[in-house]
Amino acid sequence: MTVIGLGPMGVALAEAFLAQGHPTTVWNRTPKKGDGLVAKGARRVDTISEAVSASKFVVVCLKDYDAMYAVLDPADEALSGRVLVNHSSGIPEQARNAAIWAAHKGVDYLDGAIMVPPQAVGHPDSVFLYSGPQSLFEAHEKTLLSMGGTRYLGTDPSLAVLYNTALLSLMYSSLQGFLHAAALVGSANVRVTTFAEIAIGWFLPSVVNPYLLMEAPDIDKGNYPGDRGNMVMNMTALDHIFHTSKEQGISSDLPEQLKKLAENAISAGYGDRNFMAVIELLKNPSK
Ligand code: NDP
Known part of the structure; x- marks a missing residue:
């Protein structure tokens, strides 16, 4: 070699x-x-x-x-x-x-x-x-x-x-998500190690990862049924994250960006679809 x-x-x-x-x-x-x-x-x-x-x-x-x-x-x-x-x-x-x-x-x-x-x-x-x-x-x-x-x-x-770049993008956005969440609970003096137990030890592997695996085939088909939660419902959750971030005195940049994405999805006609429909705007930002 x-x-x-x-x-x-x-x-x-x-x-x-x-x-x-x-x-x-x-x-x-x-x-x-x-x-x-x-x-x-x-x-x-x-x-x-x-x-x-x-x-x-x-x-x-x-x-x-x-x-x-x-x-x-x-x-x-x-x-x-x-x-x-x-x-x-x-x-x-x-x-x-x-x-x-x-x-x-x-x-x-x-x-x-x-x-x-x-x-x-x-x-x-x-x-x-x-x-x-x-x-x-x-x-x-x-x-x-x-x-x-x-x-x-x-x-x-x-x-x-391309895969390498996609996985790095996933990594950095996941890190940002975790750090924003840690800053949120940190505003109530919760230690990152304490939060990591529930966030990394349970929430991601038991809730987020299985959800993404379950949704992947529908995302491939462009199928975003909103019967168990639609974009408008998700806007409410994102609004709460945005206002809580402000109230707790931490950065609201991340929820603001997510709110904007959901708003655009609603304007583009995906209000009754589930949150995964935002991929249509990510794939085609001019929509
Ligand atoms: P670097 O990315 O710093 O690359 C260092 C190597 O590149 C050295 O051999 C250096 O030579 C050489 N080099 C840089 N510029 C020139 C040049 N103009 N002419 C000749 N040689 C040059 O270090 P790594 O070893 O960490 O990374 C190598 C590759 O592996 C990178 O593309 C990186 O992205 C990738 N990689 C690295 C990871 C890591 O954790 N380190 C993880 C995954 C991928 P010299 O010693 O003479 O300066």
């Missing part, structure tokens, strides 16, 4: 290969970041061409796609015929362009996204997302599993990056 890029994540990937007994070659712009890997048995090389030539299977884990091109361009000749797995982060268009770039270079290219921190790399229950040619993924899945659990998403090379 070759691992290019030895930030915290690249080091973790190289360590995982070494731990699985794979002979591993490493390269980094700043070579000394590979000292610990050399002590564990990695072979450090001086040039990018040597690094690429050393292995059929090359993993790139750099800051972004621009860094990948900057690093790999001098290795032009050596790239042809390699399997390149790119774990540098970016946006979907960059992933699609990278697949085109790789095809021109004669490189078999998989785009990847790592969904865990460096300390979880190498564990089978960690999640690494992949997109690109299915046959390429299947041919190398055993090697990919050395880094962590694999999820193949499809042939469109941008899917791994």
